[in-house]
Amino acid sequence: MKSIGVGLLGLGTVGTGVVKIIKNHQDKLMHQIGCPIEVKKILVKNVNKEREVEIDPSILTTNINDVIEHPEVDVVIEVMGGVEETKKHLLAALRNKKHVVTANKDLVAVYGSEIHACASENRCDFYYEASVAGGIPILRGLVDGLASDKITKLMGIVNGTTNFILTKMSKNGSPYEEVLAEAQSLGFAEADPTSDVEGLDAARKMAILSTLGFSMNIDLKDVSVKGISQITEEDLNYSKRLGYTMKLIGIAKQDGEKVEVSVQPTLLPDEHPLSAVNDEYNAVYVYGEAVGETMFYGPGAGGLPTATAIVSDLVVVMKNMRLGVNGRTIVSPQYEKSLKENSEIFSKYFLRIHVKDQVGSFAKITTIFSERGVSFEKILQLPLKEKDLAEIVVVTHTASLKDYEEILQQLSDSDVVSQVKSSYRVEGDDVQ
Ligand SMILES: NC(=O)C1=CN([C@@H]2O[C@H](COP(=O)(O)OP(=O)(O)OC[C@H]3O[C@@H](n4cnc5c(N)ncnc54)[C@H](OP(=O)(O)O)[C@@H]3O)[C@@H](O)[C@H]2O)C=CC1
Numbered sequence: 001m002k003s004i005g006v007g008l009l010g011l012g013t014v015g016t017g018v019v020k021i022i023k024n025h026q027d028k029l030m031h032q033i034g035c036p037i038e039v040k041k042i043l044v045k046n047v048n049k050e051r052e053v054e055i056d057p058s059i060l061t062t063n064i065n066d067v068i069e070h071p072e073v074d075v076v077i078e079v080m081g082g083v084e085e086t087k088k089h090l091l092a093a094l095r096n097k098k099h100v101v102t103a104n105k106d107l108v109a110v111y112g113s114e115i116h117a118c119a120s121e122n123r124c125d126f127y128y129e130a131s132v133a134g135g136i137p138i139l140r141g142l143v144d145g146l147a148s149d150k151i152t153k154l155m156g157i158v159n160g161t162t163n164f165i166l167t168k169m170s171k172n173g174s175p176y177e178e179v180l181a182e183a184q185s186l187g188f189a190e191a192d193p194t195s196d197v198e199g200l201d202a203a204r205k206m207a208i209l210s211t212l213g214f215s216m217n218i219d220l221k222d223v224s225v226k227g228i229s230q231i232t233e234e235d236l237n238y239s240k241r242l243g244y245t246m247k248l249i250g251i252a253k254q255d256g257e258k259v260e261v262s263v264q265p266t267l268l269p270d271e272h273p274l275s276a277v278n279d280e281y282n283a284v285y286v287y288g289e290a291v292g293e294t295m296f297y298g299p300g301a302g303g304l305p306t307a308t309a310i311v312s313d314l315v316v317v318m319k320n321m322r323l324g325v326n327g328r329t330i331v332s333p334q335y336e337k338s339l340k341e342n343s344e345i346f347s348k349y350f351l352r353i354h355v356k357d358q359v360g361s362f363a364k365i366t367t368i369f370s371e372r373g374v375s376f377e378k379i380l381q382l383p384l385k386e387k388d389l390a391e392i393v394v395v396t397h398t399a400s401l402k403d404y405e406e407i408l409q410q411l412s413d414s415d416v417v418s419q420v421k422s423s424y425r426v427e428g429d430d431v432q
């Protein structure tokens with residue numbers, strides 16, 4: 001019986017998981033696709049490196065053409081990372097009539113539509129379930145499971161590294177640098193973890209999710225991004241005290257024709273379902289007009305969970321091969337993109353301000369908010385060790401982003417404000 005040949009680009013955390021699943025689940029995979037799967041060639045940087053999985057050293061190579069031009073490779077699985085060079089390799093593979101499966105959100109968020117077009121031209125498949133929320137079948141859930149619905153909101157924890165860091169910082173009081181190093185050693189973090197902690201990785205995933213969910217081309221530059229590196233112990237303590245949990249949350253919302261997409265540290269009520277998503281776990285809340293609320297939960301990073309999504313994509317490719325329908329999926333977005341203005345984006349906000357501890361300070365602050373019709377839901381005022389300063393923490397009622405940005409500017413300019421220490425979005429009191 002002829003086997004299906006796989007070419008792997010990369011044999012690190014995820015690539016090793018792919019090799020293990022193909023080996024350990026061979027019986028189940030064969031039952032579904034009717035033939036064995038064989039890894040024919042693997043591209044690595046260093047062929048002499050010790051590997052965590054048993055592998056015939058002769059199938060390792062440092063020459064990309066050994067993989068993408070291999071006559072017995074039917075599917076190329078890309079798990080090496082990188083963008084520009086990697087894109088060239090994948091386009092070349094598709095032109096060589098190799099189907100492509102990838103976990104590379106950096107690539108898909110920027111060049112997804114170009115690669116899709118090349119795949120369709122060559123009657124090849126291009127799948128990337130592992131690129132968003134690791135092992136959670138969220139892309140298939142959106143594209144197939146919710147195909148009949150109109151999605152209006154996607155809200156999620158889509159970065160395992162930052163969720164791991166925030167969980168350990170809030171629950172154990174662990175220092176940021178220490179838990180980041182732990183996330184790196186567990187294989188969750190990107191090669192350059194800046195993209196995790198500064199929110200870019202999550203933004204890429206939100207661009208992919210919202211493009212599929214709203215069927216419009218959402219580019220990475222359309223996603224407003226703020227990461228977790230500025231979050232302090234004080235912020236975490238205040239959120240706890242006020243009954244909130246701090247998470248790095250991606251939100252994509254559609255109102256009428258218009259959409260907003262952002263990633264930022266966000267305070268959620270402790271009882272919100274996303275507040276209970278800890279460590280490297282991810283969860284994506286999806287609201288569809290007909291289905292209502294759904295939630296997808298699971299491991300968002302790590303070798304085996306991510307590899308599960310990849311090998312499942314591989315199974316779909318093979319099922320398509322059997323049916324002779326590769327490259328026939330309709331993937332072009334249905335709608336023109338229309339982004340909201342800041343005056344159309346609404347949220348509540350948490351603010352921590354240091355003010356002069358003198359009569360009239362609080363009244364001046366209140367006036368800045370009330371002039372824009374923004375009132376307070378919660379207020380704390382505490383003395384500080386620094387002489388003549390007090391700390392004010394407020395949670396506002398709903399305000400437009402435009403009004404809120406003007407308030408922040410006016411607070412910074414005010415003679416009674418020493419410093420705006422921190423500011424976060426507050427979400428989830430009203431689920432939809
Ligand atoms: N880790 C995770 O939890 C997740 C990762 N991803 C994505 O999966 C991809 C892989 O991640 P991960 O497995 O963690 O990465 P690793 O750094 O663990 O592995 C990368 C692999 O690719 C090889 N490689 C890298 N660059 C080159 C190159 N220029 N030429 C040849 N080989 C190269 C490396 O070779 P060598 O071994 O010789 O150094 C290594 O085997 C990334 O796109 C990442 O964003 C997606 C979801 C989750």
Ligand SMILES: N[C@@H](CC=O)C(=O)O
Nearest residue numbers: 159160161188189190
């Ligand atoms: N670095 C990423 C890996 C998976 O996409 C994360 O932490 O989520």
Ligand code: NA
Nearest residue numbers: 129132134136
């Ligand atoms: Na996934």
